Amino acid sequence: MTTSTALLTDRYELTMLAASLRDGTAFRPSVFELFSRRLSGGRRFGVVAGTGRLLSLLRDFRFGDDELRFLRDQNVVDASSIAHLEDYRFSGTIRGYREGELYFPGSPILTVEGTFADAVVLETLALSVLNHDSAVATAASRMSIAAGERPLAEMGSRRAAERSAVAAARAAYIAGFGATSNLEAGRSWGIPTMGTAAHSWTLLHDSEEEAFRSQVESMGTGTTLLVDTYDIRTGVETAIRVAGTELGGVRIDSGDLPIVAGDVRAQLDELGATSTRITVTSDLDEYAIAALAASPVDAYGVGTSVVTGSGYPTASMVYKLVARQDATGSWIGVAKASADKASHSGRKAAFRTLVDGVATAETVVVSDGFEELDTAAEHPDGRPLQVTFVEAGDIDASYEGVEGTAAARAHHLRVREELPVRALALSKSDPAIPTVYVEAD
Amino acid sequence: MTTSTALLTDRYELTMLAASLRDGTAFRPSVFELFSRRLSGGRRFGVVAGTGRLLSLLRDFRFGDDELRFLRDQNVVDASSIAHLEDYRFSGTIRGYREGELYFPGSPILTVEGTFADAVVLETLALSVLNHDSAVATAASRMSIAAGERPLAEMGSRRAAERSAVAAARAAYIAGFGATSNLEAGRSWGIPTMGTAAHSWTLLHDSEEEAFRSQVESMGTGTTLLVDTYDIRTGVETAIRVAGTELGGVRIDSGDLPIVAGDVRAQLDELGATSTRITVTSDLDEYAIAALAASPVDAYGVGTSVVTGSGYPTASMVYKLVARQDATGSWIGVAKASADKASHSGRKAAFRTLVDGVATAETVVVSDGFEELDTAAEHPDGRPLQVTFVEAGDIDASYEGVEGTAAARAHHLRVREELPVRALALSKSDPAIPTVYVEAD
Structure with a gap:
């Protein structure tokens, strides 16, 4: 170029x-x-x-x-x-x-x-x-206001052309997002980057347990495990069994989030994982974030809607x-x-x-x-x-x-x-x- | 970069x-x-x-x-x-x-x-x-189908991030558009480029007539004059007076296009400029193009809606x-x-x-x-x-x-x-x- x-x-x-x-x-x-x-x-x-x-x-x-x-x-x-x-x-x-x-x-x-x-x-x-x-930035600022004190990460690169994705990560950061999944945005603009694993990670392994165990060995117990590849309840149980109650977080990328987040929080607390955080990432926009304000969600990851200006x-x-x-x-x-x-x-x-x-x-x-x-x-x-x-x-x-x-x-x-x-x-x-x-x- | x-x-x-x-x-x-x-x-x-x-x-x-x-x-x-x-x-x-x-x-x-x-x-x-x-490309193909045999040009670079604009011009071309305003798309992908003048051209000059005269001298009578900076009827009259009935085209970038296009065609014909073409460029999408099918429009220029996938x-x-x-x-x-x-x-x-x-x-x-x-x-x-x-x-x-x-x-x-x-x-x-x-x- x-x-x-x-x-x-x-x-x-x-x-x-x-x-x-x-x-x-x-x-x-x-x-x-x-x-x-x-x-x-x-x-x-x-x-x-x-x-x-x-x-x-x-x-x-x-x-x-x-x-x-x-x-x-x-x-x-x-x-x-x-x-x-x-x-x-x-x-x-x-x-x-x-x-x-x-x-x-x-x-x-x-x-x-x-x-x-x-x-x-x-x-x-x-x-x-x-x-x-x-x-x-205008859409991102609204999301940032809706999220309040909860951390907000931009992860929409796949829904924007490859170079716009970097610009979008930057604009979202300026408007209050705290991190991005996009590595080039990290390099070019000094934005903190984040991300652990996708569903393909679980599917690559012969069981969810093997995938979680390997991830924890590689990334430490502070990592975030994606628990919705098969059954969320089983996924959470497996996650805590493998990582212990010190697990950093679980991520949920599907389902009716207000209900699912409440269920997962209750399950984590029952298992003693009271400090394990819940990140949600499924089709969020400013309205969905606002609707989750009363739910036990600890962090949001926003993709499509932020990089496309939420409509x-x-x-x-x-x-x-x-x-x-x-x-x-x-x-x-x-x-x-x-x-x-x-x-x-x-x-x-x-x-x-x-x-x-x-x-x-x-x-x-x-x-x-x-x-x-x-x-x-x-x-x-x-x-x-x-x-x-x-x-x-x-x-x-x-x-x-x-x-x-x-x-x-x-x-x-x-x-x-x-x-x-x-x-x-x-x-x-x-x-x-x-x-x-x-x-x- | x-x-x-x-x-x-x-x-x-x-x-x-x-x-x-x-x-x-x-x-x-x-x-x-x-x-x-x-x-x-x-x-x-x-x-x-x-x-x-x-x-x-x-x-x-x-x-x-x-x-x-x-x-x-x-x-x-x-x-x-x-x-x-x-x-x-x-x-x-x-x-x-x-x-x-x-x-x-x-x-x-x-x-x-x-x-x-x-x-x-x-x-x-x-x-x-x-x-x-x-x-x-998906949006562009629908526009191309709606336009039928009438030429269709992509001119939405200003409504897309600077490098996506080039990719969007290319995608629109693949899906049936015939040209783009974007010069980099012309260089990188061999797409025909088009464009003559903006409203700033008319405003730069002390009168619309001076602006048109200069444009015709520089670009020839085959050029397209933008006639809606002040009053469209006066603009068309001035355009033909300056360029003659061999004027290539007039462009309309505002107003209720089905009505305006009909009026401009009648005026051009009255003035003897029966082969002068009418290009319209105001907020078009596939629906607006389809709605103009029965209007005397010769070519379309599409901006925002094509580069943003029409919604x-x-x-x-x-x-x-x-x-x-x-x-x-x-x-x-x-x-x-x-x-x-x-x-x-x-x-x-x-x-x-x-x-x-x-x-x-x-x-x-x-x-x-x-x-x-x-x-x-x-x-x-x-x-x-x-x-x-x-x-x-x-x-x-x-x-x-x-x-x-x-x-x-x-x-x-x-x-x-x-x-x-x-x-x-x-x-x-x-x-x-x-x-x-x-x-x-």
């Missing part, structure tokens, strides 16, 4: 680039904004994720010989565009919401400023990363030109006019308005101009939501990699505390706080 | 590997089967996709220094397992359904044979690729141990017993039973043993569904790359012709043909 990310791009971005080089508009200073008109699925808040990944992918957004040859061979763009792309390196500014931050309809999640030619080509890559990762596998973020200069160098706010896809023109600054530490509004200050919006002066009572990720092409590395991922997780858990109580309910509703637009002075 | 795919793996596969090396079961000849217990969403057939990608990823499924260091540092497995993984290269056999083939509940889509140690570690990678790509972003394929040898070298068919996740043990051969060229059943011949199932002898009236992708570790390159992708597309379009008419309806139903299990002699 090539390391260049430059062709992870819709063709029309490069045909627009070529046409703008031809007519001279390529170098008009422009402001693109990445935002969402709505929250998918009646969610009460969204969670921004992917920013740290996007910054690293931006480092590799260069057109090398292979990429240029393809564009030339396929007649995607003309020779002067090829020459332009040969030297392309994003040299503008990117500001936006910190990764892990909450967002609401209209939140200016990412603002990309530069020439039209510089900024237009990042549309697909930015949306691909943020739409996917934010969809997963909403993509956020509905868009990347729109909101302001640009004209030929005279004056700034003009621009927006598409169609009724069903309207958007707010102009450069924006955003604040979370707080009253006694509780969020009451998403305040978006709008300016048609390009002047720096003084955040403190504009909104003294709000928490400023935007930071600078890229300044004149220089990427701030502190938002990337293992460090950036850990910081995003900490930020998410911190800002989630600001939400009003009604934001934590799982049912469909309006956004937890309104988005309020204010004209800049 | 590392090229090794070996850590795109759930941790438990390696902990099982380590425990099996310790107790000697690692080298038991084993048969794993990848199949689906059901078709998602009441679909009438599924489409296998991803196999060609999986084979290429399998070539890079090697544990290099970086991967081994991570496993050692994190204590994922012990030293003797590290030594084993250092030399790991899949040396078994993989047979299965050709890419593009249809599948039904229980179809043995992929059969991985080798030692337990060889085959168990491929679980996550195989499922990640096939679940994702097949979900997209079912993952197939429900699983990877299960179905047969293995015991310590004496005898074959044993194995299966999990739980009621809600039952499966059929044993090695399988599969045939599409045809009557007058129309599929009537998915016939699965089951053998608990390991002997070669003689396909012709077992089922003279059926079309054998399995081919050999990997023989003793040697990967058949004809299924990979651009060539393999084109062959998969041709195969899909050919075998789709075998479906009974009822399979082509979009409403939820049972599978179009039953799966019939037959015991081998």
Whole structure:
């Protein structure tokens, strides 16, 4: 696989680039904004994720010989565009919401400023990363809230394309999950990994007892034994007979979990295995987790539903030109006019308005101009939501990699505390706080 | 990004590997089967996709220094397992359904044979690729059927994680789409790419007319102009005034499409632009495409719904141990017993039973043993569904790359012709043909 990310791009971005080089508009200073008109699925808040990944992918957004040859061979763009792309390196500014931050309809999640030619080509890559990762993080945060203090592990790699699986593990971790089954996510992003054995382990052996005995010998009595390959009651009995009452845990991957968990807890307690933990992993989503709150479950493993955004596998973020200069160098706010896809023109600054530490509004200050919006002066009572990720092409590395991922997780858990109580309910509703637009002075 | 795919793996596969090396079961000849217990969403057939990608990823499924260091540092497995993984290269056999083939509940889509140690570690990678790509292909095939002879382009990259977007473009192409907006998909898989301009192009210019004029100058009168940035009627009028009646096409990305398409066609015809084509791209799925069948639409562009599997972003394929040898070298068919996740043990051969060229059943011949199932002898009236992708570790390159992708597309379009008419309806139903299990002699 090539390391260049430059062709992870819709063709029309490069045909627009070529046409703008031809007519001279390529170098008009422009402001693109990445935002969402709505929250998918009646969610009460969204969670921004992917920013740290996007910054690293931006480092590799260069057109090398292979990429240029393809564009030339396929007649995607003309020779002067090829020459332009040969030297392309994003040299503008990117500001936006910190990764892990909450967002609401209209939140200016990412603002990309530069020439039209510089900024237009990042549309697909930015949306691909943020739409996917934010969809997963938003679902994951709801699950994390539903799980409360109980540990939550992501184990959905098999239900996501192989590289998205790694991104999904990361997004879930940022949104409050504690671990992942995915080893690459452990290596790339410093996420704790977990996992012991599948049903094939039991089936490989001539008896469940032999499988359990071998597992305990290899992994120690602290391991978790999967007890539902044949009969759960027999499985639990065998598990404790083999491992003793110090067995770390049992895992249940099928059945009516509230009933089964209660039965297994009673059986373990009867056998004296009072500290043996119960992990459940069968088709969980935020609703199933909430329904298990009163059951004696010690940990959850979530697969399909978290990596597919629990019914909403993509956020509905868009990347729109909101302001640009004209030929005279004056700034003009621009927006598409169609009724069903309207958007707010102009450069924006955003604040979370707080009253006694509780969020009451998403305040978006709008300016048609390009002047720096003084955040403190504009909104003294709000928490400023935007930071600078890229300044004149220089990427701030502190938002990337293992460090950036850990910081995003900490930020998410911190800002989630600001939400009003009604934001934590799982049912469909309006956004937890309104988005309020204010004209800049 | 590392090229090794070996850590795109759930941790438990390696902990099982380590425990099996310790107790000697690692080298038991084993048969794993990848199949689906059901078709998602009441679909009438599924489409296998991803196999060609999986084979290429399998070539890079090697544990290099970086991967081994991570496993050692994190204590994922012990030293003797590290030594084993250092030399790991899949040396078994993989047979299965050709890419593009249809599948039904229980179809043995992929059969991985080798030692337990060889085959168990491929679980996550195989499922990640096939679940994702097949979900997209299944949705795409329905859209392709709904579109009939009208061209269909995939343009959903922004609604899928950046690398899944490329895989999704490929899966959609295999299932009947004719083009993609994604340039990397064009380069990697030889898929035709398309695209001209976004709303930002119009907004960049001081008037819609200037934007159209520049686009036509750059891309020729055969281009497609996006006419809904401001007012569609004015946009169409401007488009024809600027480009003339030879304009290639107009694109509409908003509004009530059946009404708008009719209005735009009438307007174009009045203006004399009778051959100017209408492309629509606003939130289409198979149902919206079907609803436009009687409207004067010339081409469809589909985004979100195709790359997210139109409501079912993952197939429900699983990877299960179905047969293995015991310590004496005898074959044993194995299966999990739980009621809600039952499966059929044993090695399988599969045939599409045809009557007058129309599929009537998915016939699965089951053998608990390991002997070669003689396909012709077992089922003279059926079309054998399995081919050999990997023989003793040697990967058949004809299924990979651009060539393999084109062959998969041709195969899909050919075998789709075998479906009974009822399979082509979009409403939820049972599978179009039953799966019939037959015991081998």
